[in-house]
Amino acid sequence: QKEVEQNSGPLSVPEGAIASLNCTYSDRVSQSFFWYRQYSGKSPELIMSIYSNGDKEDGRFTAQLNKASQYVSLLIRDSQPSDSATYLCAVNKNDMRFGAGTRLTVKP
Amino acid sequence: EAGVVQSPRYKIIEKKQPVAFWCNPISGHNTLYWYRQNLGQGPELLIRYENEEAVDDSQLPKDRFSAERLKGVDSTLKIQPAELGDSAVYLCASSLTTSGFQETQYFGPGTRLLVL
Numbered sequence: 001q002k003e004v005e006q007n008s009g010p011l012s013v014p015e016g017a018i019a020s021l022n023c024t025y026s027d028r029v030s031q032s033f034f035w036y037r038q039y040s041g042k043s044p045e046l047i048m049s050i051y052s053n054g055d056k057e058d059g060r061f062t063a064q065l066n067k068a069s070q071y072v073s074l075l076i077r078d079s080q081p082s083d084s085a086t087y088l089c090a091v092n093k094n095d096m097r098f099g100a101g102t103r104l105t106v107k108p
Numbered sequence: 109e110a111g112v113v114q115s116p117r118y119k120i121i122e123k124k125q126p127v128a129f130w131c132n133p134i135s136g137h138n139t140l141y142w143y144r145q146n147l148g149q150g151p152e153l154l155i156r157y158e159n160e161e162a163v164d165d166s167q168l169p170k171d172r173f174s175a176e177r178l179k180g181v182d183s184t185l186k187i188q189p190a191e192l193g194d195s196a197v198y199l200c201a202s203s204l205t206t207s208g209f210q211e212t213q214y215f216g217p218g219t220r221l222l223v224l
Binding site: 008034042043044045046049090094095097098099100101 | 141149153156212214215217218
């Protein structure tokens with residue numbers, strides 16, 4: 001079992017829709033959770049961090065954490081073509097472990 | 109504020125040749141990370157420095173990879189000799205500290221290595 005698992009996609013949504021990205025992790029004692037966005041040929045950039053159970057909202061982005069289920073998600077509301085990228089889930093205990101990423105395409 | 113700087117951005121070498129990558133972290137960031145990212149995969153940690161000390165190098169292939177962070181600022185990652193399977197993007201990241209495991213890591217642009 002991989003430490004951080006994501007659906008590789010591609011996930012395709014129409015412009016204006018909600019994109020839902022999911023991530024599960026194996027180490028129950030993981031302490032902090034991050035979502036990074038990576039455009040093709042570019043380096044990862046941080047979108048959201050979340051440390052406690054529940055929802056955290058930042059603009060069009062909402063991160064959700066459920067430690068009992070070992071599950072993290074990212075919702076993107078009003079998706080835009082510029083949101084088309086690979087979204088990496090990262091989990092930090094002693095060091096950062098990344099998922100393989102989900103490729104999101106937002107179609108105009 | 110300047111971000112993480114890496115050079116070179118691209119490198120093409122023949123197998124068995126040596127190669128070196130350089131990273132300058134964000135000013136004031138004590139922790140520096142080297143990652144390797146293969147196509148279609150997430151970054152994988154190679155080594156983590158706290159100031160000049162390598163505190164986690166368990167994933168670094170020590171037979172051919174070496175790294176240093178003299179004076180606790182910029183860092184160099186070296187591969188000698190390079191193999192075909194080393195073709196990847198090498199990412200450097202930095203954070204203020206790792207206390208509480210909540211520190212955000214900021215990534216540099218990466219060095220794209222192609223070994224022929």
